[in-house]
Amino acid sequence: MPRETGRKLVAQNKKARHDYQIGETYEAGLVLTGTEVKTLRMGRVSLSEAFATVDDGEVWLRNVNIPEYEFGTWRNHAAKRSRKLLLNRKEITRLAKETGVTGRTIVPLSIYFKDGYAKVEIAVATGKKDWDKRQSIAERDANREAQRALRARNRLGGGRR
Numbered sequence: 001m002p003r004e005t006g007r008k009l010v011a012q013n014k015k016a017r018h019d020y021q022i023g024e025t026y027e028a029g030l031v032l033t034g035t036e037v038k039t040l041r042m043g044r045v046s047l048s049e050a051f052a053t054v055d056d057g058e059v060w061l062r063n064v065n066i067p068e069y070e071f072g073t074w075r076n077h078a079a080k081r082s083r084k085l086l087l088n089r090k091e092i093t094r095l096a097k098e099t100g101v102t103g104r105t106i107v108p109l110s111i112y113f114k115d116g117y118a119k120v121e122i123a124v125a126t127g128k129k130d131w132d133k134r135q136s137i138a139e140r141d142a143n144r145e146a147q148r149a150l151r152a153r154n155r156l157g158g159g160r161r
Contacts, residue, residue: 003115003116004113004115004116005115005116006114006115007112007113007114008112008113009110009112010040010041010045010110010111010112010113010118011043011045011046011047011110011111012110013047013048013050013107013108013109013110015048016107016123016125017109018133018136019127019128019133020105020107020123020125020126020127020128021125021126021127021128021132022109022123022125023098023104023123023124023125023126024098024123024124025109025121025122025123026087026091026095026121026122026123027114027119027120027121028059028085028086028091028119028120028121028122029085029086029087029117029118029119030061030083030084030085030086030111030118030119030120031083031085031086032083033077035069035072035075035077036066036069036077036083037118038069038071038072039066039067039069040066040111040113040118041113044066044067045065045111046064046065047064047108047110049063050062050063050064050065050107050108051063051105051106051107051108052085052106052107052108053099054092054095054096054099054106057089057092058084058085058092059084059085059087059092059095059106059122060082060083060084061082061083061084061085061108061120061122062082063080064080064083064108064111065079065080066079067079085120095124098124103126104124104125105124105125105127106122106123106124106125107125108120108121108122109121109122109123
């Protein structure tokens with residue numbers, strides 16, 4: 001069987017982009033068991049309450065819900081166990097420094113397969129206030145309205161002839 005190539009998205013954390021101001025992003029490998037990989041390939045994962053921490057020079061992904069593999073045996077994995085992330089030493093020290101600042105956290109943005117390996121995209125994020133959320137919603141609505149107006153103008157032939 002030929003080796004898998006390209007990027008296949010498994011799950012995205014849309015709530016993170018709404019609730020946090022996203023800073024620098026990193027790509028990290030995941031240490032998983034066999035049944036976890038099978039469950040990920042089925043697309044069953046939840047990132048809604050997930051976060052990452054730096055403990056003793058290692059980065060751990062916590063509260064990611066990868067349900068038990070339904071065809072597994074008694075050796076199935078625990079659904080919400082902590083999973084180790086694979087990063088370079090420089091990246092780990094940078095993450096530790098950035099999360100030392102008050103109000104910053106590490107949030108997972110997406111889980112995907114890249115050339116057959118499970119990867120997670122994490123970012124250092126700062127929590128948004130309610131008015132920040134309202135402002136970003138207003139900007140998105142204004143952009144959407146402008147795009148609608150442009151499409152309507154082009155559809156009616158409002159351009160030069």
